Amino acid sequence: MNTDDATGWEAAVLDGGPADGLRMRVADRPGVLQVTYPCPLDTPSGGVQVGALYVYRRDPGIHSEPLRYGFDRASP
Incomplete structure (x- = not known):
């Protein structure tokens, strides 16, 4: 496992879905x-926020950086 310095962070990339190609570091x-x-909300929210949630699962076959996370179409 390659890590970023001694912190334990590794490079990762998202595959597919709305965040395709996004790169980050994960621990x-x-x-x-x-x-x-x-x-975006069409009515006054009173402080409420709404967000669309997308799930990405790590590809267990990838053992070196960048780690790959694939879009899970079946998740809620």
């Missing part, structure tokens, strides 16, 4: 990442 190789996008 401890999480199995799932959540991506959220804010949804």
Whole structure:
């Protein structure tokens, strides 16, 4: 496992879905990442926020950087 200095962070990239190609650093190789996008509201919200949730799952076959996370179409 290649890490960014001694911090344990690794490069990762998202494949497919609305965040395709997004690159980031992750710690401890999480199995799932959540991506959220804010949804604009048409009425006064009183402080409420709405976000669309997308799930990406780590490809277990990738063992070197960048780690790859594929879009999970079946997740809520």
